[in-house]
Structures are given as structure tokens and as C-alpha cells.
Amino acid sequence: xxxxxxxxxxxxxxxxxxxxxxxxxxxxxxxxxxxxxxxxxxxxxxxxxxxxxxxxxxxxxxxxxxxxxxxxxxxxxxxxxxxxxxxxxxxxxxxxxxxxxxxxxxxxxxxxxxxxxxxxxxxxxxxxxxxxxxxxxxxxxxxxxxxxxxxxxxxxxxxxxxxxxxxxxxxxxxxxxxxxxxxxxxxxxxxxxxxxxxxxxxxxxxxxxxxxxxxxxxxxxxxxxxxxxxxxxxxxxxxxxxxxxxxxxxxxxxxxxxxxxxxxxxxxxxxxxxxxxxxxxxxxxxxxxxxxxxxxxxxxxxxxxxxxxxxxxxxxxxxxxxxxxxxxxxxxxxxxxxxxxxxxxxxxxxxxxxxxxxxxxxxxxxxxxxxxxxxxxxxxxxxxxxxxxxxxxxxxxxxxxxxxxxxxxxxxxxxxxxxxxxxxxxxxxxxxxxxxxxxxxxxxxxxxxxxxxxxxxxxxxxxxxxxxxxxxxxxxxxxxxxxxxxxxxxxxxxxxxxxxxxx
Numbered sequence: 001x002x003x004x005x006x007x008x009x010x011x012x013x014x015x016x017x018x019x020x021x022x023x024x025x026x027x028x029x030x031x032x033x034x035x036x037x038x039x040x041x042x043x044x045x046x047x048x049x050x051x052x053x054x055x056x057x058x059x060x061x062x063x064x065x066x067x068x069x070x071x072x073x074x075x076x077x078x079x080x081x082x083x084x085x086x087x088x089x090x091x092x093x094x095x096x097x098x099x100x101x102x103x104x105x106x107x108x109x110x111x112x113x114x115x116x117x118x119x120x121x122x123x124x125x126x127x128x129x130x131x132x133x134x135x136x137x138x139x140x141x142x143x144x145x146x147x148x149x150x151x152x153x154x155x156x157x158x159x160x161x162x163x164x165x166x167x168x169x170x171x172x173x174x175x176x177x178x179x180x181x182x183x184x185x186x187x188x189x190x191x192x193x194x195x196x197x198x199x200x201x202x203x204x205x206x207x208x209x210x211x212x213x214x215x216x217x218x219x220x221x222x223x224x225x226x227x228x229x230x231x232x233x234x235x236x237x238x239x240x241x242x243x244x245x246x247x248x249x250x251x252x253x254x255x256x257x258x259x260x261x262x263x264x265x266x267x268x269x270x271x272x273x274x275x276x277x278x279x280x281x282x283x284x285x286x287x288x289x290x291x292x293x294x295x296x297x298x299x300x301x302x303x304x305x306x307x308x309x310x311x312x313x314x315x316x317x318x319x320x321x322x323x324x325x326x327x328x329x330x331x332x333x334x335x336x337x338x339x340x341x342x343x344x345x346x347x348x349x350x351x352x353x354x355x356x357x358x359x360x361x362x363x364x365x366x367x368x369x370x371x372x373x374x375x376x377x378x379x380x381x382x383x384x385x386x387x388x389x390x391x392x393x394x395x396x397x398x399x400x401x402x403x404x405x406x407x408x409x410x411x412x413x414x415x416x417x418x419x420x421x422x423x424x425x426x427x428x429x430x431x432x433x434x435x436x437x438x439x440x441x442x443x444x445x446x447x448x449x450x451x452x453x454x455x456x457x458x459x460x461x462x463x464x465x466x467x468x469x470x471x472x473x474x475x476x477x478x479x480x481x482x483x484x485x486x487x488x489x490x491x492x493x494x495x496x497x498x499x500x501x502x503x
Contacts (some may be wrong), residue, residue, distance in 0.1 A: 001462070006392040008216065008363050012049065012365070014235075018246065021111050021171070030273065034127060034185070038143070040463075042233055046370060048345070048371050048407050049310070049345040049346045050200070050201050050309045052202045052304065053149075053309050053370060054202075054203045054299070054308055054309070055204050055234050055311045056205045056207075056313075057106070057209065057315055058207055058210060058313075058339075059099060059160075059205045059314065060210050060315070061288075061313075061314035062335070063092070063338055064284070064308075065282060065285055066079055066370075068083040068084075068341070069339060071282075073224055073282050074160070075282045075286050076289045078292050078293040079339070079341060080415070082296065084349075085350065086310075086342055086343030086347065086350075087153065087352070087385060088343045089340040090353065091337075091354055092313065092401060093337060093357070093359070093361055093399060094112060094316040094336050094401060095112055095398065095399050096112050096401060097331060098119040098401065099160065100118065100131075100164050100316055101402075102316055103315055104133050104137075104165075104166065104364065105359060105431060106362060107139040107141065108137045108139055108140075108375075108377075109140075109360045109378035109380035109398070110360065110362040110379055111236065113462070113463065113467070113470075114138065114379070114467075114470045115134065115475055116131050116475075116476070116477045117131045117133050119165060121402065130164065130479075131163065131478065131479055132163065132164050132478040133166060133477060134165070134167035134474070134475045134476055137374040137377070138377060140202070140367070141204070142168055143169070145169050145170075145202075145439055147373075149200045152170060153173045153174070153175070153204040153205075154190065154203070154204070154205050154206070155175035156208040157176055157177030157178075158175075158177065158443055160175050160206050161175050161299075164480075165477075168423075170204070173242070174186070176225060177250055177251060179208075179209060180209035180288050183204070183205065183291075184291045184292075184294055185352045187205045188295065191298065191302070195222040198425040199268070202371075205295070207288060208286045208293075209253075209287060209320075210285050210288055212256070212260070213256040213259070213260045214260075214281055215235075215236045215240055215255060215260075215279040215280070216236070216280060216283035216284045216286070217287060218240070218491070220283035221236065221280065224279045224282050224286075227278060228272065230270070230272060230276060231263055232263060232280065233276070235263055235279065236259075239259040242254060242255060242258075243255065245331075247324060249281075264326070274321055274326075275399060277320065277326070278320050281318065284407075305345070309342065309343070309370075310342070310371060311341070311362070312341045313341075314336050314338040314342045316338065317334050318334065319334045322476065329401065330401065330407060331399050331400075331401060331407045333432070336399050336409065338359065344385055344386065348386060355389050356381065356411060358381075358398075359447060360380035361380040361381045361382070363378060364380045365381070365382050369385055377469065379469065381395070395412055396410055396463060397410070398411075399411075408459060408462075410458060427443045427447070427452055429441060429448035429451055429452065430442060449458065462485070486487075
């Protein structure tokens, strides 16, 4: 199959659907489904004024906890200011609720069912493997490097690692779990001292700051809840003391295992405790937002903001028991709806766009803005960041999670979504317009049944298209075992929940 849209497939897939959101059993396809290749769009605009790119990914940041997306707490004044001075996408969605899969899609503009870089995969033999991105994939960094850009990545550890193939195309790549303050410091040092001012650059900045374990500085906690005195407050205090006393040790492993996991797993973990977990998450966002302000200030003071695109987004969100679960393994809005804020030189100011966007669309969109050719295998759309479309584009977005959750989510042009969920659960249908919390199952209705039937057909076409793309470009991932990871990385991944038996 060609990398561009096959008309016969699109004719079936892009037919208008009822205004519903659907949840159905995924059957024998635990890897989920994916939309076929979507052709990159407009030609580059040489007069855009964009020479450089800074892309910041805040791991596990859900959109609705930012003020610019409607949160009532003042978690994000600096990101809110960026949105007021730039462009905010109201309907940006992640392709997966997993770090490795979502970053691989962001970098390659490929669906997870094509690149197959899941956080981990359980083989039929019982062995667990950790797929790494195929060397045949062309990443955002590779495309920019080959076009003459200096490329650098400052990441915060976890699964954003060389071991997962996510370093492809970066002249400088480092990934150490040090927290947002250190990572911003390191990014600023690269900008000030290490980049070549005679070349355009691409800087990728990643932080795990809002990922669990949530242990913000207590001054940020007190902004949002100075009253709670339960066990979590003491856990945060002790965890931060331990990190300060052990600056050379991983700041996630021991705090998570010693101070937080026992509380989260306790039978007496109360509703008040759960509310405070959300407070800790908000406080983490406020910390991250303050550090983002330092990055933004340097871009302004150095004059780089005059020719640098600044993009802030996330790889996925977080669920806080809205569906009786905490974490990011399923495909509810809480884990898929992500922020996307863009500030361009001489670009839109204070504009909000409702047209849907998949994180996979970002790679071709940014390459086009920078005047760099889009790789043939890219399946995302190239959006015009300087002009909103006159009508909603006729396509839908797909998100996936592999076994044992085996989910696939479809989001259609009218803003609705369809979920396939593992065979252990019955099919269910939701209307997010009247039921944004996704609580009322409409599967038994006539409209719900019609969507179930249509979704089964769409799922089959998606699976065929993405598998054909994988074969055409030989994008099979390298399957790596845990022994490829350092002992420190194994401990960190276990503390982050990436090596648990149920993920």
C-alpha cells in the first residue's frame, strides 16, 4: 500500500457517522487499529519567518488541568499567557496512553499499530519485550537534521530513551531523570553555550514532572490546599527530604516505593486522600509552569522568539478515578485529551481552534512550517498553523492501547469517538456531547447498535492499512529484553509502573 491515502479505503472510512461515541469489544486484535496514511498538505511558506523549533512535551499532562483549557485553579499562568499570545488547539488527542508509543507516533507520524513501539509486549512464549523504533522509520529529528538543522534532545528519563530508539536523528541526546528544574537548566545551557548560532536548530525538551510520584515542593501544594494534613502530605515532605539528601540517586525509585505506593495500595485510602492526589498533580503542573516561564524568558531576552516556533504538548493524560481507576492505561478522555499550544513568529495571536488534531499530525505540520519536506511514510496531516480550515476536515482520529487492555478509540469529524475495549468487557456506546464524563452506555439503543456494526467494519480496514504500511516500509520494531536496560533504568521503570504485571 502506498504511503498516501488509498481512495478506496478512505471512501469507506470517512463516511459521516451518527453523533455518538462508541465502546465495543476488540475481538482478536489486541494491538488495536489505525487510520490509513493521510497525505501531507500545503507547500512550505518561505515567508513564515520560522527558522528554529523548540518542542516541549510534558509527560502525563491532561488538558483540563490547565487554566487555558478551563481549569478553575491557577495551575498554569505562564502556559495560559502563551496560549493568549499564540494558538491553542481545543481538540488535540494522543494516539496512545503510553509514553513510548505516543512519543514514537509524535516523532514519526505513524500510528502505534504501524510502528508497534508499545511500552511493553507480552509474547506468546510468556516473555516480555520492549520494542524499539525501527531504524527504517524517519523521525522529525532526522528530517530536520538532514535539512541542516542542529538537533538536540533533553529528556527526563523513563521510556524516552535510546533503548527505545527515540534518539534517532538527534546530534545531542541525553535522557536522565532529574526533574523539570534540572531539565530546563540543561536545555538553557545547550541554547546558550552549545548550539551553533549559524545554524537553525531543533530542541526537544521532555519532563516527567507531572508524572507520578507526585512530590511537588510544599509551597506549591499550599497554594491549592493548605488544610489537608493526611498521610500524603507527610509522604511528600519525606520524599522531598530524601531526594535532597541523596542528589546522586534516582529521584523516583525510592520515593515511589517507600513513601507513596504503600499509601495508594492501602485499604484505608480515603476520598479525601484521593482529592489530595489531584491537588499534588495540580501543584506539579504549577512547578512545571514556573520552569517553563524561565525557558520562555530566555527565548524572549535572546531574541530567539522572533524566529523560533515554540510548541508545548503532552504524550497523554492521567485518570483520577473518574472510571474507578488511577493512571494512564485506558482510552477515556482524561488520558487522551492533551494540550497543544503553539506560538509562531508573526503567527496567530490569541487564537483558539476547534478542528481536531492527532499528535501524529504534529510532525508533518512542523516540517511544513519550517519548509522541510515531509517523509513519504508519514501518515499525519500537515495543518496550516496560520489559517484555520473553513470546514472540519473529513477524517477521524484513532488511539490505541495494546494487550491486556486491547483498546482502540475512534474520534469522528463531529468530535465524537468510538472505543474498542478488551473482550473482557461488554460493548458500550457514549455520546460525549450530552455525556462528557462517558458514564451512560447507549449500546442497547438502535443508534448504538448501528455504530457498533460500523465500527467493526472500520476497525478491520484500519488494521489492514496500518499493517500494509508497516510491511511496505519495513517498520518492524526491534524486540529488546529487559537485560538491555541498566539496573537504575529497571528500578525507575518499575517505580513509574512500566514494569508492572498488568501493563
